Amino acid sequence: MAYLNENYLKLKAGYLFPEIGRRVSAFTAAQPEAARRLIRCGIGDVTEALPAASRAAMHAAVDELGDRTTFKGYGPEQGYDFLRTAIAENMFRARGLEVADDEIFVSDGSKCDTGNILDIFGTGNRLGIPDPVYPVYVDTNVMAGNTGEADAAGAYAGIGYLPCHEGNGFMPDVPAAGEPPLDLIYLCSPNNPTGAAVTREKLQAWVEYALRHGSVILFDAAYEAFITDPAIPRSIYEIPGGRECAIEFRSFSKHGGFTGVRCAFTVVPKSLMAGTRDGRKLPLHPLWSRRMTTKFNGASYIVQRGAAALFSEAGKAEVATLIDHYLGNAAVLREAARDAGLTSFGGTDAPYIWVKTPGGLGSWEFFDVMLNKLNVVVTPGAGFGAAGEGFFRISAFNSRANAIEVGRRLREEL
Numbered sequence: 135m136a137y138l139n140e141n142y143l144k145l146k147a148g149y150l151f152p153e154i155g156r157r158v159s160a161f162t163a164a165q166p167e168a169a170r171r172l173i174r175c176g177i178g179d180v181t182e183a184l185p186a187a188s189r190a191a192m193h194a195a196v197d198e199l200g201d202r203t204t205f206k207g208y209g210p211e212q213g214y215d216f217l218r219t220a221i222a223e224n225m226f227r228a229r230g231l232e233v234a235d236d237e238i239f240v241s242d243g244s245k246c247d248t249g250n251i252l253d254i255f256g257t258g259n260r261l262g263i264p265d266p267v268y269p270v271y272v273d274t275n276v277m278a279g280n281t282g283e284a285d286a287a288g289a290y291a292g293i294g295y296l297p298c299h300e301g302n303g304f305m306p307d308v309p310a311a312g313e314p315p316l317d318l319i320y321l322c323s324p325n326n327p328t329g330a331a332v333t334r335e336k337l338q339a340w341v342e343y344a345l346r347h348g349s350v351i352l353f354d355a356a357y358e359a360f361i362t363d364p365a366i367p368r369s370i371y372e373i374p375g376g377r378e379c380a381i382e383f384r385s386f387s388k389h390g391g392f393t394g395v396r397c398a399f400t401v402v403p404k405s406l407m408a409g410t411r412d413g414r415k416l417p418l419h420p421l422w423s424r425r426m427t428t429k430f431n432g433a434s435y436i437v438q439r440g441a442a443a444l445f446s447e448a449g450k451a452e453v454a455t456l457i458d459h460y461l462g463n464a465a466v467l468r469e470a471a472r473d474a475g476l477t478s479f480g481g482t483d484a485p486y487i488w489v490k491t492p493g494g495l496g497s498w499e500f501f502d503v504m505l506n507k508l509n510v511v512v513t514p515g516a517g518f519g520a521a522g523e524g525f526f527r528i529s530a531f532n533s534r535a536n537a538i539e540v541g542r543r544l545r546e547e548l
Contacts, residue, residue, distance in 0.1 A: 141277050146288050150517035157502075158176075168509050172510075178326070178485065179393050180387070181531055182456055182533075184390070185390060185444060185448075191442065195440070206435045209438075211427045211432045213241075216438075216439075217441055218236065218240065221384075226369065226371065226401075231369060231371045238399050238401060239401075240397065240399045241397075241398050241426075244398040248274070248352065251400070251422070255350075259280065261294060261317070262316035262320065262349075265295040265297055265298060265518075265519035266327055266515055266518030266519035266520075266525075267298070267327075267518060271320045271322075272290065275290075275293070281293055294309070294314075295520075298325070298328060299521060303333070304329075304479060305323065305325065307336075319343075319350070319352065320351075320354070323353070323357075324361060324486075326354075326357065327486055327513065328527075329479060329487060330479065334365060334372070334373070337370060341370065341374070341380070344379035349379065351379055353380050354383045355370070360457060360460070363482070371403075381400060381402050381418070383399075383401075384399055384401070390444045390453055391456055396433065397437045402418055404419045460531060461481075463534060464480075464481035464482070465481065466541050467487050467541060468480075468481040468487050476492060477490040486530065487528040488515070488525055491525060497517070498516060500526055501514040504526070507548070508540075513527040
């Protein structure tokens with residue numbers, strides 16, 4: 135008999151976004167007339183056209199593949215040098231940060247990388263995961279066998295949940311002295327789903343904590359392009375000691391509208407170490423390189439050419455236009471939520487607005503109100519963790535016309 139991975143049996147119900155899709159499908163089938171005016175502000179998928187610079191670069195790359203003399207087959211699993219250099223130079227070295235080209239590992243998505251990174255860490259690590267947060271962090275650790283069973287509230291044994299609430303600006307605090315030290319720490323800034331961005335002071339505190347305890351921070355900066363406050367760090371490597379304690383994940387999905395094109399990268403500094411059971415400290419960089427070359431054949435050449443074009447002068451201008459568009463939508467939605475009497479957060483350094491449910495309604499209850507009364511799809515906060523109960527997330531990834539219409543419905547129909 136073939137035995138299955140029983141860790142999957144620990145997972146609670148379905149993944150958040152398929153469950154939203156199931157409910158929306160049921161609504162569409164039951165209310166076809168109302169479904170015609172449905173506006174989706176749930177899943178954080180982009181809506182605007184790809185930058186012209188990327189499209190032109192990808193067309194040129196296709197033509198290269200159509201000529202035997204310029205054809206490309208298998209590429210380097212870690213990414214082509216032209217893209218690794220462009221990333222390191224434009225996103226790090228231009229900001230005075232030390233990141234070498236070969237510390238960049240190009241992939242087909244940060245969602246994949248934040249799960250796959252567990253391949254290079256052993257069992258028995260004490261996990262620190264914010265609550266609420268992107269559910270992939272929790273679910274991939276469950277799948278990998280790094281947790282126990284979930285309790286009645288959905289909390290898994292073996293995870294140190296780090297509460298994010300209004301009192302701490304929706305960014306987790308460093309554990310108090312005397313608490314068992316965390317080994318692997320997930321931080322997401324700007325945060326999905328709350329839209330909060332970590333301050334320099336708080337990120338410094340986390341780096342100092344990690345250095346003190348020999349922890350590794352998994353820093354998800356997929357939304358860094360939306361940061362407008364110059365005081366907010368875009369990279370954990372802006373913090374002294376960050377290279378000695380952190381892996382950073384970045385994505386072109388929101389930066390360049392690549393959600394359907396698929397391109398991202400992970401930074402693993404050569405100075406970052408982790409321990410062995412016999413007391414040695416060894417670098418993680420060669421382990422991640424070995425993992426990538428064994429389990430991944432590299433992102434498409436065409437896609438990588440499109441990503442590199444985002445760093446051209448034209449590409450940079452088009453990216454700025456995209457970011458301004460989505461942040462403009464966020465401002466429209468944030469103001470509408472306020473006018474509707476709702477308490478909201480985020481939407482200034484991130485494309486998400488985090489809103490309190492009114493009248494004591496639960497997150498999924500208010501999801502159904504928004505779906506059936508306003509015909510608007512949002513994301514229930516409870517799907518991001520127990521601390522997300524009583525909130526919902528509105529995504530600003532939409533057309534301006536749709537953002538304005540959702541704002542009108544919030545003001546007039548809620």
